[in-house]
């Protein structure tokens with residue numbers, strides 16, 4: 001008979017095997033399993049922590065495991081992941097005593113395998129308990145050391161080293177393995193921010209205002225997702241860097257706006273709120289199912305100025321005439337290297353080749369969408385990634401090929417005070433690193449037409 005602790009770790013192991021070996025998205029697999037599991041709320045939180053934590057530290061845990069096991073390549077996948085899960089708990093979670101972790105892990109090994117595997121698990125974990133783990137500072141290659149210490153693939157650390165230098169890369173990798181603060185965006189047509197803060201405070205949830213958006217709040221303590229104001233859709237959970245995108249669109253009431261890559265609708269609904277639901281927003285996404293999420297979100301937030309549809313951004317000229325929109329948002333599909341804290345599996349699944357292909361798609365989308373912008377309009381381009389090829393270099397190459405456009409220099413004046421001297425600021429936009437604001441890594445820039453009538457070419 002399995003006890004509750006064992007059952008919980010068994011489920012965690014199944015989830016890790018699915019994400020780690022079959023490439024499932026962590027948040028989707030966890031959601032699915034949690035729905036079926038009938039675990040108590042507290043246990044669900046621990047299960048989520050075990051899965052995210054183990055995934056986040058996978059390469060470090062692999063290094064430790066391989067240090068102690070003689071022929072690691074011969075281990076079955078479930079044994080490998082059982083080691084990662086067990087060592088994660090011993091090394092990173094203070095609340096569970098080592099003897100309890102070892103006991104549960106050995107029981108799982110007995111149930112899933114045989115006595116030999118149980119003995120191996122017992123032997124390795126007891127050695128770690130007695131002697132501790134190897135010192136990662138002894139790894140001599142700087143990039144390899146950082147890769148193992150912070151569990152980022154070698155190619156990615158090397159790429160960031162070359163693009164941003166050692167200091168920024170180190171800070172970024174370290175931030176990516178740390179806990180991330182949660183932020184929310186109030187729906188101002190439903191409740192004022194100060195009122196919401198007061199209501200939450202009365203129920204023991206401490207918040208502070210965001211330096212990025214006057215709709216933003218940072219949760220300092222307490223679980224806001226269990227609060228009635230969340231069920232009432234008085235706010236949306238949104239990262240602060242993500243909030244900054246709509247903040248930098250210079251939005252006014254009554255505008256006609258295109259959101260070309262809009263699902264699941266975080267930024268579309270923010271734009272609608274900023275317009276006080278007064279204007280027209282056309283929100284599209286390549287995938288029908290995802291576009292439906294935008295409509296759902298708009299409905300929950302009682303926003304009516306959004307028209308949702310399934311469309312390829314590269315073919316929008318079939319639907320809309322040239323120079324239709326006052327503002328356009330291209331929140332482009334990207335490699336997602338800025339959101340590694342919330343989606344730990346991304347770092348192991350992405351390949352360098354994906355980046356080249358994404359940069360081509362991003363440029364293609366920009367090229368096809370920009371003619372829809374009014375001559376005095378503004379287009380904001382953003383990604384949730386940290387990579388020059390998809391951001392600065394893509395923009396530079398686009399502008400080189402399309403001299404009728406330029407970066408809108410007033411964009412930089414509108415940056416919030418906390419980002420005015422950010423390290424990621426260049427003539428092509430701003431790269432926000434996760435360590436800048438304890439938020440997601442994002443790139444944002446703003447493009448407009450350039451009056452070339454006086455320029456001879």
Ligand SMILES: C[S@@+](CC[C@H](N)C(=O)[O-])C[C@H]1O[C@@H](n2cnc3c(N)ncnc32)[C@H](O)[C@@H]1O
Pocket residue numbers: 260261262263264265266267268284285286287290311312313314331332333334365384
């Ligand atoms: C970064 S996400 C957008 C996030 C969204 N703006 C938000 O804030 O919730 C990029 C979206 O672009 C969509 N996409 C990818 N290729 C596209 C294309 N060719 N045309 C339109 N949408 C596309 C993806 O399905 C994905 O939902």
